[in-house]
Amino acid sequence: MHAAIPQVLIxxxxxxxxxxxxxxxxxxxxxxxxDIFGVLFLSWVVGVAGGITRDVLIGxxxxxxxxxxxxxxxxxxxxxxxxxxYPAEQLVSHSVLVLDALGLGLFAVTGAEKAISYGINPVIAxxxxxxxxxxxGMTRDVLAGQIPFVLHEDLYAIAALAAGVIVSVGExxxxxxxxxxxxxxxxxxxxxxxxxxxxxxxxxxxxxxxPDGETDL
Amino acid sequence: MHAAIPQVLIxxxxxxxxxxxxxxxxxxxxxxxxDIFGVLFLSWVVGVAGGITRDVLIGxxxxxxxxxxxxxxxxxxxxxxxxxxYPAEQLVSHSVLVLDALGLGLFAVTGAEKAISYGINPVIAxxxxxxxxxxxGMTRDVLAGQIPFVLHEDLYAIAALAAGVIVSVGExxxxxxxxxxxxxxxxxxxxxxxxxxxxxxxxxxxxxxxPDGETDL
Amino acid sequence: MHAAIPQVLIxxxxxxxxxxxxxxxxxxxxxxxxDIFGVLFLSWVVGVAGGITRDVLIGxxxxxxxxxxxxxxxxxxxxxxxxxxYPAEQLVSHSVLVLDALGLGLFAVTGAEKAISYGINPVIAxxxxxxxxxxxGMTRDVLAGQIPFVLHEDLYAIAALAAGVIVSVGExxxxxxxxxxxxxxxxxxxxxxxxxxxxxxxxxxxxxxxPDGETDL
Numbered sequence: 001m002h003a004a005i006p007q008v009l010i011x012x013x014x015x016x017x018x019x020x021x022x023x024x025x026x027x028x029x030x031x032x033x034x035d036i037f038g039v040l041f042l043s044w045v046v047g048v049a050g051g052i053t054r055d056v057l058i059g060x061x062x063x064x065x066x067x068x069x070x071x072x073x074x075x076x077x078x079x080x081x082x083x084x085x086y087p088a089e090q091l092v093s094h095s096v097l098v099l100d101a102l103g104l105g106l107f108a109v110t111g112a113e114k115a116i117s118y119g120i121n122p123v124i125a126x127x128x129x130x131x132x133x134x135x136x137g138m139t140r141d142v143l144a145g146q147i148p149f150v151l152h153e154d155l156y157a158i159a160a161l162a163a164g165v166i167v168s169v170g171e172x173x174x175x176x177x178x179x180x181x182x183x184x185x186x187x188x189x190x191x192x193x194x195x196x197x198x199x200x201x202x203x204x205x206x207x208x209x210x211p212d213g214e215t216d217l
Numbered sequence: 218m219h220a221a222i223p224q225v226l227i228x229x230x231x232x233x234x235x236x237x238x239x240x241x242x243x244x245x246x247x248x249x250x251x252d253i254f255g256v257l258f259l260s261w262v263v264g265v266a267g268g269i270t271r272d273v274l275i276g277x278x279x280x281x282x283x284x285x286x287x288x289x290x291x292x293x294x295x296x297x298x299x300x301x302x303y304p305a306e307q308l309v310s311h312s313v314l315v316l317d318a319l320g321l322g323l324f325a326v327t328g329a330e331k332a333i334s335y336g337i338n339p340v341i342a343x344x345x346x347x348x349x350x351x352x353x354g355m356t357r358d359v360l361a362g363q364i365p366f367v368l369h370e371d372l373y374a375i376a377a378l379a380a381g382v383i384v385s386v387g388e389x390x391x392x393x394x395x396x397x398x399x400x401x402x403x404x405x406x407x408x409x410x411x412x413x414x415x416x417x418x419x420x421x422x423x424x425x426x427x428p429d430g431e432t433d434l
Numbered sequence: 435m436h437a438a439i440p441q442v443l444i445x446x447x448x449x450x451x452x453x454x455x456x457x458x459x460x461x462x463x464x465x466x467x468x469d470i471f472g473v474l475f476l477s478w479v480v481g482v483a484g485g486i487t488r489d490v491l492i493g494x495x496x497x498x499x500x501x502x503x504x505x506x507x508x509x510x511x512x513x514x515x516x517x518x519x520y521p522a523e524q525l526v527s528h529s530v531l532v533l534d535a536l537g538l539g540l541f542a543v544t545g546a547e548k549a550i551s552y553g554i555n556p557v558i559a560x561x562x563x564x565x566x567x568x569x570x571g572m573t574r575d576v577l578a579g580q581i582p583f584v585l586h587e588d589l590y591a592i593a594a595l596a597a598g599v600i601v602s603v604g605e606x607x608x609x610x611x612x613x614x615x616x617x618x619x620x621x622x623x624x625x626x627x628x629x630x631x632x633x634x635x636x637x638x639x640x641x642x643x644x645p646d647g648e649t650d651l
Contacts, residue, residue: 029585030639032581032585032586033586033638034585034586034638035585035586035587035635035636035637035638036636036637036638036639037584037585037591037592037595037636038584038585038586038636039639041585041591042585044561052491056490056491061490061491061492061493061495062491062492062493062552062554063491066491066492066554066558066562067554067555067558068555068558069555069557069558072557072558072561073557082639083639084639142576143572143576143581143582143585144581145580145581
């Protein structure tokens with residue numbers, strides 16, 4: 001059942017996602033006035049931390065991204081592009097956010113599929129798919145001294161989780177993996193792009209610890 | 218020597234500890250105005266991060282909490298309770314802190330016992346028991362942009378460490394594990410409850426880098 | 435090819451590095467007014483986090499520092515020295531920074547060599563050597579609520595990376611490991627000491643997100 005996925009296609013898309021994620025790490029690092037090491041390190045971390053977390057948790061050690069140097073090279077190139085691309089305000093524009101959505105969807109479906117192939121149950125496999133997508137950005141924000149934006153800003157992780165759930169449901173239904181993976185990535189990317197352009201946010205609790213119970217701002 | 222522990226009892230108590238830890242993650246997330254994803258994610262992280270850290274370090278991969286979905290379900294329920302329990306100021310009250318002490322004691326003794334059963338030496342097994350208990354809360358605080366309270370506030374980790382040490386000493390003495398586990402959990406819970414009600418704190422160094430050597434406030 | 439390294443020498447130097455790293459964790463913890471648990475925990479984390487990260491990533495579980503209690507004992511002693519050494523302003527002086535450079539160089543070369551011996555490709559092995567050296571300090575800073583200094587302050591990680599690269603190049607050239615390890619450690623220590631005394635910093639990007647493109651301060 002797990003054959004017939006064109007591995008070259010997945011690798012290419014995965015590499016594209018890694019590159020875009022690396023850009024996001026480098027942009028934040030430059031904004032924080034990190035030095036060139038800090039910029040390249042954050043590029044690498046954003047590109048690989050999600051996949052490393054997933055691989056360590058499913059027992060796939062050494063993680064794929066450690067066992068070869070391709071992802072490393074991709075993220076360093078991404079970091080250098082940002083470091084020398086001055087002025088580079090346009091790198092935080094909508095076009096990069098759309099590319100980031102592409103990376104998110106691809107990481108989420110390939111992450112969930114890899115967890116399933118290691119025998120993880122479908123519920124957690126969907127969560128691990130999501131973590132593959134959001135783990136790099138969370139680590140980036142913690143290292144840059146920020147609360148991970150994914151925890152409180154616009155719709156992001158839920159899009160990745162939707163992709164993971166679709167892959168897991170497809171597995172439970174006995175479908176060949178490629179179809180749910182394509183569908184899941186498409187749903188994630190679509191949700192994320194809509195969130196970017198329409199400002200969609202996940203709901204907040206009404207209670208915030210303030211005695212008069214005002215709603216969030 | 219490692220038989221005869223009523224596994225159903227341990228699983229039930231472990232589940233209760235996971236639930237209470239999840240509440241603490243959700244309460245902080247709501248206070249930080251995280252969205253529903255952020256609330257549920259922090260609930261899950263607090264409930265499972267300590268055990269995952271221990272399992273990765275002792276080579277028990279995939280970690281128990283990843284290999285099944287029970288803990289995940291428990292933490293999501295805990296997070297939803299907090300998210301919709303408005304107003305919920307009472308969730309941070311003493312009763313929850315006492316439940317948290319229960320979770321801490323249980324996690325510490327089951328964590329140390331699991332480390333021993335994987336062949337870890339008793340000294341580090343006690344430390345890993347403590348980490349099973351405090352790891353979730355530390356990760357919660359880092360993700361919420363705070364210095365982990367366990368490093369500077371009232372007596373918390375030392376109670377968990379005491380539990381781990383008792384389990385390790387019991388192992389070194391060749392006792393059946395259940396007795397030191399029960400005793401260790403009781404000591405931890407008692408220490409922690411006393412700390413809550415009497416404001417016990419661990420000692421601080423006299424030197425704080427201030428030139429006049431004033432004591433800490 | 436991987437024989438003939440005097441293991442006793444490496445263990446001794448590794449222990450010295452662990453001790454100095456523990457001092458740096460304890461000093462920051464005391465400055466942050468952590469309690470005695472916080473001080474000792476941070477000492478331990480700084481001494482072992484880099485090696486643990488490397489070992490988890492290369493599949494050497496349980497990590498060496500978990501499988502025995504020597505490093506734990508060394509770091510606790512280091513933490514206690516700082517906790518009770520009042521006043522201890524001199525601990526942050528140049529002499530400690532030079533000892534820290536020694537630890538950095540040793541951790542970087544032993545880390546890279548260990549990664550190579552686990553079959554990791556030379557590019558990533560060099561990076562893992564660097565992570566062995568800087569991982570403890572990064573974790574220290576994150577737990578203390580600071581942006582890791584290694585990302586933005588004076589030349590530090592690049593010195594460790596140079597050591598890792600030299601070990602990897604030596605491996606690629608088929609040299610016996612001891613020679614590149616000694617040379618790599620020497621280069622790292624020299625670079626780091628020069629950075630301390632001459633204030634060397636890695637270059638920063640010209641763009642900082644400010645519209646007028648002013649250089650970094």
